[in-house]
Amino acid sequence: MNYLDEQILSMKQELASKPDEETASQLQSMSSEKASVEPDTSMVLRIQDEIVTFAPVTVLDGKIEVDIPKAFHLMALEEARFKYPSEHRPEVIYTSADGTVNITFNPTETTLEPEELPDFIEQMADVLRSVQPIRNWMGTELIVNDNGLSIGIIRFVAAGVDGNLYNEMLLFVLEGCVIIGAFNCMESDMEAWLPVAGKVVQSIREVPDASSILFKEGDDLR
Template sequence: MKREFFDEQILDLRNQQEGEEAKSHSLSDVSIENENDLYASQVPPEERNIYTGIRIDGKWIYFERRFLWEEAISIMLPKSFHSMSLEEARIKYPSEHRPQCILTDPSGSVNLLFQQMIGTVTNEGIEDFRNQAFGMMKRINQGIKPKEQGVVEVEGKHIAYVEFSNPAMDGKLYNLMFFLEAEGIPYMGTFNCRTKGMKYWRTAAFEMVRSIEIVQNRN
């Protein structure tokens, strides 16, 4: 790995970083806007997930499979996510080395960032890669408050993650950062939202990570 480029990417990572629960899950308390809402509202709350639809702040959120990074990787994301405009990205992530892929919801407060990292890595080495990258981030940005870290396995692919909070322009953020390898190339993604929305989004964020698929034989 070219250390100077890696360090530059880590320096730039520091630039990356309400909901109200429904009081009743009965049909009489749910605003049915379409057939999807009707179907989702009939799923018991404890069984709702990104494949059935989830209810956050009184609104139904539906997901679809989207491709990332030249269609090398796919992931389930909210249908409402769209690419952040260059103007908004320049304000929120001032560095010219900001993530190549920034997707956001209509409010701009729930985001997914995704980028290719410099160097090479193996599937088995992705946890060490995460430790090195996040260790440097913590030294650079002392506002980072680590929470939990671990590895999830999806069809033999190791995805190393770390949860943390950090101060940002629009308030304190909850982050779920994850690292994976595809064809020897390291990739990093970050889901973030305001910390007060963490209790609604955390489970869905992990479900999104577990939905990741590597596209094989693209040529």
């Protein structure tokens, strides 16, 4: 299977695009379906007959904290090599017990100013449309999540070996560089798992540098 993260990291050209009114309508509909998010990391969601509870985890060398379903686990290297054959596989891959739902994070060396994020989202969206076997394009959105982090979201359904996959590509800036995140599941499970995707996105937060905090505390004591 060709995975989104591998293809994005190999892209060398970025084009500009703008979402149309139909896309905006789709995004509004998608947003209305997401569950409301509470700051309590012990929040639970009901997915069909399953209760999903969340726990905070730190990723990318402790720079980012995010709430992940407790039943998810870090994908073993052997499995990651099979599912993501390219050496450009995501650095962090959390997966469900059956491996059908995945949450990934990958740092890049692409530098970006926060104010450049909206244009970058549209550039990446245009590239995706040119390289992915898109079945259903759902558009782009720029949000500020519950922790004040600006995140670009690109939503689409793409063809896969085992069936169509629903994807949410996440773009945000950390320490001046772009971070690429992703949530994906089978299209047939999309409606059930959208609240989980929403919870994950809303929970992403930057972890303050400990040395910086100690320095500031020391200054206050002077």
